[in-house]
Amino acid sequence: MDFDLPLIWAAIIAFAVLAYVVLDGFDLGVGILFPLFPEKHDRDVMMNSVAPVWDGNETWLVLGGGGLMAVFPLAYATIMPALYAPIIAMLIGLIFRGVAFEYRWRTKRAEYLWNWAFAGGSMLAAFAQGIALGALVQGIPVENRAYAGSWWDWLTPFSIMTGIAIVVGYALLGATWLVMKTHGDLADRARAIALKCCFATVGAMAVVSLWTPFLEPVYLQRWFGWPTAIFSVIVPLLVLGCLYLLIKGIRDRHDVQPFIAALGLFVLGYIGIGISFYPYMVPPSLTIWEAAAPEESLAFLLAGALVLVPIILAYTGYAYWVFRGKVDPEEGYH
Amino acid sequence: MFESFDATMLARMQFAFTVSFHIIFPAFSIGLASYLAVLEALWLWKKDEVYLELFNFWKTIFAVAFGMGVVSGIVMSYQFGTNWSVFSDKAGPIIGPLMGYEVLTAFFLEAGFLGVMLFGLNRVGPRLHFLATAMVAVGTLISATWILSANSWMQTPAGFAVNEAGQFIPVDWWAIIFNPSFPYRLVHMVLAAYLTTALVVGACGAWHLLRRTAPRRARTMFSMAMWMAAIVAPIQIFAGDQHGLNTLEHQPAKVMAMEGHFESHPDGAPLVLFGIPNSAEKRIDYAIEVPKLGSLVLKHHLDAPLAGLDTIPEELHPPVAVIFWSFRVMVGIGLAMLGIGLWSLWCRYRGTLDSDPWLHRAAVLMGPAGFVAVLAGWITTEVGRQPYTVYGHLLTANSIAPIEAPAVSASLVAFIIVYFFVFGAGTFYILRLMARLPRDTMPELDEGPIRTAGVAPGPASPKSHGAHHGL
Numbered sequence: 001m002d003f004d005l006p007l008i009w010a011a012i013i014a015f016a017v018l019a020y021v022v023l024d025g026f027d028l029g030v031g032i033l034f035p036l037f038p039e040k041h042d043r044d045v046m047m048n049s050v051a052p053v054w055d056g057n058e059t060w061l062v063l064g065g066g067g068l069m070a071v072f073p074l075a076y077a078t079i080m081p082a083l084y085a086p087i088i089a090m091l092i093g094l095i096f097r098g099v100a101f102e103y104r105w106r107t108k109r110a111e112y113l114w115n116w117a118f119a120g121g122s123m124l125a126a127f128a129q130g131i132a133l134g135a136l137v138q139g140i141p142v143e144n145r146a147y148a149g150s151w152w153d154w155l156t157p158f159s160i161m162t163g164i165a166i167v168v169g170y171a172l173l174g175a176t177w178l179v180m181k182t183h184g185d186l187a188d189r190a191r192a193i194a195l196k197c198c199f200a201t202v203g204a205m206a207v208v209s210l211w212t213p214f215l216e217p218v219y220l221q222r223w224f225g226w227p228t229a230i231f232s233v234i235v236p237l238l239v240l241g242c243l244y245l246l247i248k249g250i251r252d253r254h255d256v257q258p259f260i261a262a263l264g265l266f267v268l269g270y271i272g273i274g275i276s277f278y279p280y281m282v283p284p285s286l287t288i289w290e291a292a293a294p295e296e297s298l299a300f301l302l303a304g305a306l307v308l309v310p311i312i313l314a315y316t317g318y319a320y321w322v323f324r325g326k327v328d329p330e331e332g333y334h
Numbered sequence: 335m336f337e338s339f340d341a342t343m344l345a346r347m348q349f350a351f352t353v354s355f356h357i358i359f360p361a362f363s364i365g366l367a368s369y370l371a372v373l374e375a376l377w378l379w380k381k382d383e384v385y386l387e388l389f390n391f392w393k394t395i396f397a398v399a400f401g402m403g404v405v406s407g408i409v410m411s412y413q414f415g416t417n418w419s420v421f422s423d424k425a426g427p428i429i430g431p432l433m434g435y436e437v438l439t440a441f442f443l444e445a446g447f448l449g450v451m452l453f454g455l456n457r458v459g460p461r462l463h464f465l466a467t468a469m470v471a472v473g474t475l476i477s478a479t480w481i482l483s484a485n486s487w488m489q490t491p492a493g494f495a496v497n498e499a500g501q502f503i504p505v506d507w508w509a510i511i512f513n514p515s516f517p518y519r520l521v522h523m524v525l526a527a528y529l530t531t532a533l534v535v536g537a538c539g540a541w542h543l544l545r546r547t548a549p550r551r552a553r554t555m556f557s558m559a560m561w562m563a564a565i566v567a568p569i570q571i572f573a574g575d576q577h578g579l580n581t582l583e584h585q586p587a588k589v590m591a592m593e594g595h596f597e598s599h600p601d602g603a604p605l606v607l608f609g610i611p612n613s614a615e616k617r618i619d620y621a622i623e624v625p626k627l628g629s630l631v632l633k634h635h636l637d638a639p640l641a642g643l644d645t646i647p648e649e650l651h652p653p654v655a656v657i658f659w660s661f662r663v664m665v666g667i668g669l670a671m672l673g674i675g676l677w678s679l680w681c682r683y684r685g686t687l688d689s690d691p692w693l694h695r696a697a698v699l700m701g702p703a704g705f706v707a708v709l710a711g712w713i714t715t716e717v718g719r720q721p722y723t724v725y726g727h728l729l730t731a732n733s734i735a736p737i738e739a740p741a742v743s744a745s746l747v748a749f750i751i752v753y754f755f756v757f758g759a760g761t762f763y764i765l766r767l768m769a770r771l772p773r774d775t776m777p778e779l780d781e782g783p784i785r786t787a788g789v790a791p792g793p794a795s796p797k798s799h800g801a802h803h804g805l
Contacts, residue, residue, distance in 0.1 A: 051449070051452075051453065052449030052450070052452070052453050052454070053449055055401075055404055055444075055445040055448055055449070056442065056445035056446050056448075056449070058404065058408065058445075059437065059441045059442050059445045061408065062407070062408060062411050062437050062441055063434075063437045063438070063441075063442075065408075065411045065412050065415070066411050066430065066433045066434050066436070066437045067430075067434050067437070068415075069411075069414060069415065069422050069426045069429070069430040069433065069434075070426065070427075070429075070430025070431045070433065070434040071430065071431075071434075073422055073423050073424075073426025073427060073430060073501070074423050074426075076414075076415045076419075076422050076423075076426060076430075077415060077419035077420065077422045077423035077426070077735075078419065079415070080412065080414075080415025080416045080419055080422075080735070081415070081416060081419050081735045081736060081737055084416050084737060084741055084745070085741070085745075087412055087415075087416055088416065088745045088748065091408060091409045091412060092748060092749075092752050094405055094408055095405040095406070095409070095752060095756055096752075096756065098401055098404060098405035099401050099402060099405060099756055099759075099760060101401060102397050102398045102401045102760075102763075103398070103759060103760065103763060106398065106763040106766070106767070107763065110759075145423055145499065146419070146420070146735075146736050147419070147735075147736060151737065151738060151741050293426060293427040293430065293501075294427050294497065294501070294503050294504070296427070296503065296504040296505070296507075297427040297428070297430065297431050297503075297504055300431050300504065300507055301430075301431040301434045301435070304434075304435055304438055304439075305434075305438060308438040308439060308442075309438070312438065312442040312446070315442075315443075315446045315447070316442070316446050318446075319446050319447070319449050319450060322449075322450055322454050322457050322458055323449065323453070323454070323457070
């Protein structure tokens with residue numbers, strides 16, 4: 001039997017990145033919303049709602065990076081130099097917000113400093129990820145197995161737009177997470193924020209979606225040529241469906257439904273990008289098969305991934321289960 | 335700030351800087367995770383609260399150190415691509431899967447169970463909680479295994495071929511993972527992590543023994559740490575010697591630089607104790623050396639011939655001075671660790687382990703020594719690999735990404751500022767946590783400076799309980 005190993009791996013990497021986006025998305029979102037909740041007590045609860053899981057969420061980013069190097073080394077070797085500045089900015093943002101989880105509880109005098117680090121780091125990381133996404137969508141030139149552009153190419157109006165879209169989208173995920181995990185006044189304010197953010201998110205998705213086809217002829221053909229144009233009808237309809245469920249969930253004071261609907265929006269947006277990208281790994285320069293590592297590398301890691309990823313999902317699910325339900329403000333993990 | 339360097343040199347400086355900061359945290363968290371598992375096991379087994387109190391004390395410190403390790407590690411996993419993209423393209427098919435397995439088998443395990451370990455004791459009960467602690471400890475060891483396999487493959491590559499695109503292609507994964515230097519490097523590094531942690535725990539225990547705030551817990555951790563130093567330091571010296579012999583076989587130029595052997599010695603090489611390497615004149619100035627001892631150490635024979643750097647083309651020499659010194663720092667600290675281990679055994683035999691202030695002061699002084707030794711050891715082996723990234727096959731100069739010097743120097747400056755600020759603050763918090771060991775909840779009658787004979791001790795001051803959670 002012959003398996004198309006590069007295609008299988010493209011699917012796994014895509015899954016890892018999606019897992020990262022939705023999981024770290026909500027905990028970065030909680031950080032982005034920090035400035036809107038000035039009271040210490042609220043902030044303690046917000047941070048505790050993600051403290052037990054943020055590290056696992058961020059590990060999907062390491063899998064995305066490490067996995068890309070393992071199975072698509074050429075893509076890794078061309079994307080990273082092309083996105084040099086946003087990647088470094090993202091890393092620095094993640095450093096500040098990551099250490100804030102512990103540092104914030106270790107000091108009274110400098111607590112404000114680590115509040116800023118948490119909020120600022122989360123925003124910087126989210127914005128940089130959005131810029132990186134935009135820069136990847138608008139295309140990366142490759143010659144002789146190396147990045148062939150200059151080191152400011154990533155900065156365009158389009159990438160700034162995707163940067164803003166990701167910040168707003170993560171804020172939506174964070175707000176709906178807080179609706180699900182907190183009580184009372186804090187949850188009510190999160191509801192109000194989620195309502196604003198969901199319109200902003202869908203608006204940003206619309207702008208990016210209408211802009212994308214005009215960046216590359218390939219995208220235009222994909223979205224307006226038969227038979228793939230059928231997606232141009234289906235995906236927006238599903239987005240509107242999610243938006244309806246989200247708003248209804250907030251109005252009816254559901255705890256879980258808004259978060260699930262917000263995740264749905266992200267999954268749909270992600271599928272939309274996937275439809276644009278296929279069959280490219282680095283549009284418009286490298287296809288999945290051109291960027292892939294040799295068979296021996298793909299097969300060796302796939303054997304492990306097929307066994308380990310389900311196990312990882314199982315115990316990650318268990319960790320979420322242990323900390324299920326609303327955060328008890330009195331429990332105070334720290 | 336760095337105008338005089340080219341992009342390759344800047345990228346090397348950036349890698350050296352970020353990886354040096356990074357390695358400090360795993361060196362501590364590998365040892366501390368195992369120590370926490372041992373403490374919790376002792377608590378479950380002996381039902382003695384002192385172990386739970388120590389567990390909770392070190393758990394908080396672990397959380398801070400682990401957080402720093404995670405964020406500085408994410409930087410490493412992306413730096414291969416940003417600064418060393420040609421290396422990533424060429425060696426990715428081999429290095430990448432090893433790191434992929436590290437993420438799948440270790441990082442997720444650690445991260446998944448860390449939350450339960452830190453915050454979940456009341457939710458899952460002691461037994462499942464112990465399982466979580468053990469998983470975190472096992473995860474750190476699995477992580478060390480894969481990353482040292484990847485690093486060792488760069489030092490002693492095996493089991494590969496090269497394709498038409500210039501990529502290293504895996505041929506035999508068994509030979510790749512268990513490449514010739516891997517077992518030695520793994521043992522040497524894990525023991526180093528255990529010793530480093532033992533010295534930190536020992537210094538903390540000694541500090542509190544000197545201050546007499548919490549004699550019971552201080553004595554317990556000091557005693558455990560000194561057993562570790564006494565037992566592991568000699569094993570580590572033996573392991574290091576074996577690792578050196580392995581290096582002599584596979585990377586002779588590195589050993590020549592470590593030993594300061596610019597010239598070949600056909601009938602017995604000296605052991606250079608100290609001196610100042612003079613790379614321009616190809617000699618060691620002011621050398622203090624023991625004749626023929628070098629051959630005895632490296633070849634186990636006094637008159638064995640030993641080749642020097644004169645047998646290797648000059649453009650393939652590693653930088654001698656750096657390696658010569660870093661190696662001596664590492665060995666010197668290793669001998670000091672052995673010394674404090676033996677001293678503690680002597681005091682234990684005499685019954686003065688808890689009361690000898692000079693031993694305690696020495697232990698406090700030795701607290702950070704493990705980190706210095708780990709860094710010195712890594713500098714020796716990594717700088718000793720130069721001028722290659724994949725030893726013998728891929729030059730560092732041919733591994734660099736097509737990036738411009740200003741981009742690398744700007745990000746280097748950013749990393750330096752951020753790391754000193756962030757990890758400086760983290761180190762400060764860890765030191766403060768270590769200094770704040772609350773008073774023993776069960777003070778023993780014969781200890782403490784303020785008890786008067788014949789007077790029943792009054793109720794414990796409210797502070798002794800309140801201080802525990804109210805940091």
